Amino acid sequence: MKIDVKQAADLLRENDDYLILMHASPDGDTLGCGHALCGALQRMGKRAKAVCPEEIPHRFDYLFKAIKEQEFEPKNIVCVDVADTKLLGEMKELGDKAELCIDHHLSNTDYAKRTLVRPEYAAACELVYEVIKELGVEFDKELANCIYTGTATDTGCFRFSNTTAQTHIIAAEMIGCGAEFAMINYVNFDLKTQGRIRLEQEVLKNIQYFADGHVAMVSVPLSLVESIPDIDSDDVGALSNIPRQIEGVDIGICMKEKKKGVYKASMRSSELINVAEICAEFGGGGHERAAGCSFYGGTIEDAEQNVIRACCNALAKAGIE
C-alpha cells in the first residue's frame, strides 16, 4: 500500500523497537537514511538499530555518531533506499517482513506492507528528511551529517541532472544545522587510496579510442586488480566514469574482468546515445545514460569487440558516424 509522509510518520510514532535495513553494496544514501532515521527514532525515546548486510566502508564512520547501540528484540522492520528485497543479500527474509519502506526508486517492487516512494527525488534521504520533520525531531549536527551525505552522494555532489531545487534547499538547511559538509565531501569525492591512484594510472595508460573518438574504452583485467594492494570494489567501480569525461566522447566503456571468463561492461553516454538499449542487446540494462551488461566465456578482447561493434551501430543509427 502506498502511503504519504504524514502516514509514514504516524506509523513510526505509534510503534517501537525498529530494525532498519540498508541495502548491500551500501552507498551514502542508504547509509544516510538508515542512520538518520535510527537516530531520529532514538531521539524520540524509541529503540532502534540500523543494519546492513555488508560491511560499511570506513569513510562513513562519522555516520555512527548519529546513533547509540541499543540491545533489544526488534518488532518492526523498515527498509530505506531498498528498491527490492533482493538488494538485501542475506537479510532478504527480514526485508520480506518489512512494515514500511522509504525509497526513491521508480523500480521499487512494493514488497513492504506500506511504501513511501518518490521517484522524482534525487535521494531517499530527501524523503527521510521530510519524515523526520513530520516526526518533529530537530536536526542536530549528527543527523544533519546523515541527511547531507545522502543528498550529496546520490547527486555526485549536486552535479548530476537528478539534482533538484529541493536537494539544494535541504542541503542548505543541513549546513545551517551544522553538517560537516567539507569533511563529508572530502571523504566521498576527493579522497583516494595510493592503490586507487596506481589503478587509475595503469588504466589511463591503455585507454582506447574508437569511431573517431566518439567511443573511449578502458580495460580492467583481473591480473591488474590483483597486482595492486589495497584496492576495493569502490576503486574499480569509480573507473566507469572516466572514459565518458573525455572531450568528444559520446560513449564511455569500462570493461572489467570479474572472474575468469566473466566480464562486465559499464557504459556511460551523452544525451545522444541510449546505453540501456545497447546493454539490452547483451541481456543487460540500466538507465539511458548509465547502464551495464555481462559477458560469459571467451577473452576480454572478445567481449570488448562485441561492445565496440554495438556502439558503432548505435552511433551510426544516431547519425553520428
Place this chain on the structure above:
Amino acid sequence: MKIDVKQAADLLRENDDYLILMHASPDGDTLGCGHALCGALQRMGKRAKAVCPEEIPHRFDYLFKAIKEQEFEPKNIVCVDVADTKLLGEMKELGDKAELCIDHHLSNTDYAKRTLVRPEYAAACELVYEVIKELGVEFDKELANCIYTGTATDTGCFRFSNTTAQTHIIAAEMIGCGAEFAMINYVNFDLKTQGRIRLEQEVLKNIQYFADGHVAMVSVPLSLVESIPDIDSDDVGALSNIPRQIEGVDIGICMKEKKKGVYKASMRSSELINVAEICAEFGGGGHERAAGCSFYGGTIEDAEQNVIRACCNALAKAGIE
C-alpha cells in the same frame, strides 16, 4: 567608499553605458558575474558590455547567450570579482577608473570609487545575484546559468568549506529559473581533453611519496607538457589538486617547470599544516590550505628537494613525524 547592495543598485539604475571588467585568467565566477550583470542591465534597457583582458575558454561559450553585443561609447566602468586592478592585465588603466567594484575577496584593495564587497561570500556571483534582485530584473534561464556558474565553480561544485547555506539557496533558485546545471557541471567539472587524460596518466606514473606517505609530489617538467598536444594551462593547473587527494597525505605538491630554470610549486594541505607558511620561506604565499612559491635556477630536482625538506620540517613541528 564601501557601499551596500541597495546603494550599488541605485547607482546602476541612475547611470548607463556600462563597461564591465572581468579579471585575467578568467574563471567561472568573474565570467558569471560579468555576463549576469551585463545581461541584467541590458534587460533594463541600458547599454552594457562585459570584457576580459584574456581569451575566455570555450567551455564558457554558453554564458554569451545571456547578453547581446552592443556598440556604444562606455561611460561607466564596473569591475566584478576583481580584487586588485593588477588582475586586469592590459586593462589595468580602465580598472583604475572604475565607478563600482563588486567583489568577495578579503584582499580587495578598495581601488574603485565605490566598493560592494562581502568576503564571507563563497562567490562574487552571490553578490551580483543580490544586486540583480534589488534592480528588480527577473532571472531567465540565461541569467540563471551565469549566476549558477559562479556559485558552482568557486565552491568546487559545493564541495569546499567556503560553501554556505546561502550558496545552496541561490543555486536552488537558479535551478528553479531553468539553469542548465547538469551541462554547466559537466563542462566545468567532468570534461577533460584527450591531452589532459594523457597528462594525468604521465604525471600519476611518477608520483613520489615522502615522510611515510604524509607528503606526495608530482613533477611536471616542460618536456612533458610540450610532448602532449592540446593541453593548456587549465590542464596543468588542475594537477595541483591530485597529490593531496591521496589517503594519508597531509601535504600535496605539484612542481611545475614554467620555463627553463623557473619552477613553481603549488601546495595543498590538510588542516594540520599551513602551506602558506611553508611557501613564505621561499618568498611565496597564499592561503593556509592552498599556496605556492617559485624557484629560480638549478634543476627541478633541486627545487623539489628544497620543498620536501621544508615540508618535513613543518610535519615535525606539527608533531606528525
